[in-house]
Amino acid sequence: MGEVDPAFVQAIEHRPRLEPIEVADDIPVIDLSTVLNPPDHNTTQQIITRIGAACETWGFFQVVNHGVPADPRRKVAAVAKQFFDGSSEEKRKVKRDEVNPMGYYESEHTKNVRDWKEVFDFLVHDPSQIPASHEPDDKELKILTNQWPHFPTDFREACEDYAREVEKLAYKLLELISMSLGLSANRLNGYFKDQTTFLRLNHYPPCPFPHLALGVGHHKDAGGLTVLAQDDVGGLEVRRKSDREWIPVKPTTDAYIINVGDIIQVWSNEKYESVEHRVVVNSTKERFSIPFFFNPANYTMVKPLEELVNEKNPAKYREYNWGKFMATRSRSDFKKRDVENIQIYHFRVSDN
Ligand SMILES: O=C(O)CCC(=O)C(=O)O
Numbered sequence: 001m002g003e004v005d006p007a008f009v010q011a012i013e014h015r016p017r018l019e020p021i022e023v024a025d026d027i028p029v030i031d032l033s034t035v036l037n038p039p040d041h042n043t044t045q046q047i048i049t050r051i052g053a054a055c056e057t058w059g060f061f062q063v064v065n066h067g068v069p070a071d072p073r074r075k076v077a078a079v080a081k082q083f084f085d086g087s088s089e090e091k092r093k094v095k096r097d098e099v100n101p102m103g104y105y106e107s108e109h110t111k112n113v114r115d116w117k118e119v120f121d122f123l124v125h126d127p128s129q130i131p132a133s134h135e136p137d138d139k140e141l142k143i144l145t146n147q148w149p150h151f152p153t154d155f156r157e158a159c160e161d162y163a164r165e166v167e168k169l170a171y172k173l174l175e176l177i178s179m180s181l182g183l184s185a186n187r188l189n190g191y192f193k194d195q196t197t198f199l200r201l202n203h204y205p206p207c208p209f210p211h212l213a214l215g216v217g218h219h220k221d222a223g224g225l226t227v228l229a230q231d232d233v234g235g236l237e238v239r240r241k242s243d244r245e246w247i248p249v250k251p252t253t254d255a256y257i258i259n260v261g262d263i264i265q266v267w268s269n270e271k272y273e274s275v276e277h278r279v280v281v282n283s284t285k286e287r288f289s290i291p292f293f294f295n296p297a298n299y300t301m302v303k304p305l306e307e308l309v310n311e312k313n314p315a316k317y318r319e320y321n322w323g324k325f326m327a328t329r330s331r332s333d334f335k336k337r338d339v340e341n342i343q344i345y346h347f348r349v350s351d352n
């Protein structure tokens with residue numbers, strides 16, 4: 001291997017530790033079968049309590065018996081592999097750019113360091129509307145649509161079938177999380193009517209310098225909720241709130257990894273936190289993962305929910321517009337910038 005491209009090299013404090021660590025307390029695995037089958041009120045309540053505790057302690061949990069059928073998941077994993085194994089010419093035909101951020105991309109930067117990965121993004125609701133620019137006073141919207149490769153031929157169908165199934169799970173989880181906050185099941189659903197949800201196929205090729213680079217640098221997910229399928233290779237690490245240690249998320253066959261994003265952090269007035277995570281790569285195995293980023297409508301004004309604030313617990317965030325937040329964030333995906341990109345703490349009201 002020749003020289004290491006400095007664009008991929010993480011600052012020393014962000015480089016991964018590659019030796020496995022012993023993990024005593026693990027991210028909770030929650031079985032949803034009793035909530036999905038004819039619900040039994042008591043067990044549903046127990047599951048809501050466990051979900052609430054996981055959101056508070058970790059910001060992350062895994063679900064099993066979640067109702068997403070195995071077949072669409074298998075199919076989307078198969079077409080993802082075929083697509084990423086295909087020629088760079090085919091990939092170039094569906095390459096995303098600043099005009100259309102959906103499609104293929106291989107040089108995303110997280111926190112201004114290049115990620116060791118290639119991705120394919122598509123909207124779950126096609127078309128979707130987002131702001132035309134990040135400028136606060138520019139009210140213009142633009143229409144986003146998906147672009148699909150011709151190879152493999154069943155790529156689009158597999159992606160769309162899969163997205164439909166995961167969307168059902170995402171709504172179920174949103175309802176359980178809403179109830180865990182003491183709200184009615186459908187309190188948050190309305191925000192997702194004109195959702196800007198997208199799905200991402202991630203491919204992390206083997207990396208010759210896994211001690212220097214990351215598949216995805218440390219970050220928090222900006223949206224509502226993430227529903228992630230990972231294969232059996234492993235690499236996702238979550239920053240444990242109690243001691244800020246990086247804890248690997250053990251692959252569990254057929255499970256989904258769920259994490260709350262910045263929007264739920266704000267809605268819950270920080271009862272739940274959007275927790276930092278990153279992806280470690282390795283020198284021998286490629287890895288695939290498929291996050292579903294469940295995001296509200298572009299026009300959503302995000303602020304702590306009125307039911308959850310009071311004199312003793314005043315709103316910890318100023319209201320912000322989700323579409324503008326997203327538009328500002330995505331500017332930094334395309335080039336390395338000198339300044340930190342927009343972060344949720346910029347909207348935090350100071351404690352005193
Ligand atoms: O690949 C993974 O396990 C996680 C990816 C991720 O965090 C992201 O794409 O936001």
Ligand SMILES: [Fe+2]
Nearest residue numbers: 219220221277
């Ligand atoms: Fe993420």
